[in-house]
Amino acid sequence: MTEPAPRPGYPTALGASDLKTITLLGHDLAEDIMGSVGFGELAFWLATQRRPTAGETRVFEAVLAALADHGFTPTAIVTRLTYLSAPDSVQGALAAGLLGGGSRFLGVTEDTGRFLHDVLESLDGALPTDEAAWDELALRTVRERREAGQFVPGLGHHVHKEGDPRTPRLMRIAHEEGVFGPHLALFAAIGRMHPAVLRRTLPLNGAGVCGAALADLGLPLPLLRGFALLARTAGLIGQLAEELRHPVAQDIFLSVDRNNLPVPPTPHAAGPLEEERREE
Numbered sequence: 401m402t403e404p405a406p407r408p409g410y411p412t413a414l415g416a417s418d419l420k421t422i423t424l425l426g427h428d429l430a431e432d433i434m435g436s437v438g439f440g441e442l443a444f445w446l447a448t449q450r451r452p453t454a455g456e457t458r459v460f461e462a463v464l465a466a467l468a469d470h471g472f473t474p475t476a477i478v479t480r481l482t483y484l485s486a487p488d489s490v491q492g493a494l495a496a497g498l499l500g501g502g503s504r505f506l507g508v509t510e511d512t513g514r515f516l517h518d519v520l521e522s523l524d525g526a527l528p529t530d531e532a533a534w535d536e537l538a539l540r541t542v543r544e545r546r547e548a549g550q551f552v553p554g555l556g557h558h559v560h561k562e563g564d565p566r567t568p569r570l571m572r573i574a575h576e577e578g579v580f581g582p583h584l585a586l587f588a589a590i591g592r593m594h595p596a597v598l599r600r601t602l603p604l605n606g607a608g609v610c611g612a613a614l615a616d617l618g619l620p621l622p623l624l625r626g627f628a629l630l631a632r633t634a635g636l637i638g639q640l641a642e643e644l645r646h647p648v649a650q651d652i653f654l655s656v657d658r659n660n661l662p663v664p665p666t667p668h669a670a671g672p673l674e675e676e677r678r679e680e
């Protein structure tokens with residue numbers, strides 16, 4: 401007689417349900433979590449499978465607030481335009497906006513967290529212990545980045561040329577909650593030292609400081625973009641809610657369409673710009 405095949409097992413500590421109950425992270429969802437645990441706290445808990453402290457929750461939720469919306473950014477414009485074209489697909493409009501979270505805007509949250517983490521990981525000895533040592537490390541880091549012909553993630557902003565208000569505020573909150581760690585320390589030092597290398601003063605931007613703070617909170621680096629997208633999803637829902645009440649997408653569309661400037665075709669030839677783009 402043949403043995404019955406072993407029953408497959410798919411381990412999960414997340415949601416599970418039977419006829420009458422739903423458990424999440426080992427707790428009764430309806431009784432222990434709904435009405436007791438805030439959404440930000442739950443998002444942290446789901447990603448780490450440990451309940452955050454009140455201080456960690458405050459920093460995490462400050463990050464979500466910082467990244468929720470920044471006006472007519474590419475993500476917001478794309479969401480509104482996609483909704484104009486496909487009002488039957490809210491999910492399509494949200495997804496279209498979220499797809500724009502990349503290395504120039506929004507996705508920089510993860511790029512910065514990973515970048516800072518890689519620098520810290522590459523250190524032979526212990527972490528710097530005073531500001532002068534952090535500054536020395538930052539100087540070296542920016543110099544290497546420049547020599548490699550790469551931008552420093554988290555540096556620069558299309559609007560906040562004189563400083564992004566989110567950056568000092570998040571650093572202050574992290575200090576207050578005792579979670580200002582090495583990623584934020586290195587990021588702050590880059591803010592102090594980059595002018596000596598780049599010969600210009602650029603702001604430490606909101607997306608970057610959020611990445612540094614999330615890395616200091618110990619959240620998984622490969623998921624940092626996910627938290628930026630979680631925050632932006634709320635913002636994009638706000639953009640769509642406003643679009644329903646005070647539409648602008650049609651004007652954006654017509655403004656571009658009515659102002660198109662016909663020019664003669666330019667035959668394609670691979671040039672330095674194209675090479676540069678390939679490298680990005």
Ligand SMILES: CC(C)(COP(=O)(O)OP(=O)(O)OC[C@H]1O[C@@H](n2cnc3c(N)ncnc32)[C@H](O)[C@@H]1OP(=O)(O)O)[C@@H](O)C(=O)NCCC(=O)NCCSC(=O)C[C@@](O)(CC(=O)O)C(=O)O
Nearest residue numbers: 470473504505506508551552553554555556557558605607
């Ligand atoms: C952000 C921006 C595209 C700005 O461009 P801009 O062209 O306006 O920069 P400019 O000030 O004109 O640059 C002056 C000179 O500095 C040089 N330069 C600039 N940045 C430099 C740098 N990092 N390393 C070395 N050099 C640099 C540049 O090459 C130029 O050199 P040169 O040509 O010789 O004069 C640019 O910085 C950049 O790519 N940064 C790195 C990626 C980054 O951190 N992105 C996050 C942006 S925030 C965000 O994502 C949140 C969000 O925005 C998103 C949303 O909602 O979607 C929101 O707020 O929520």
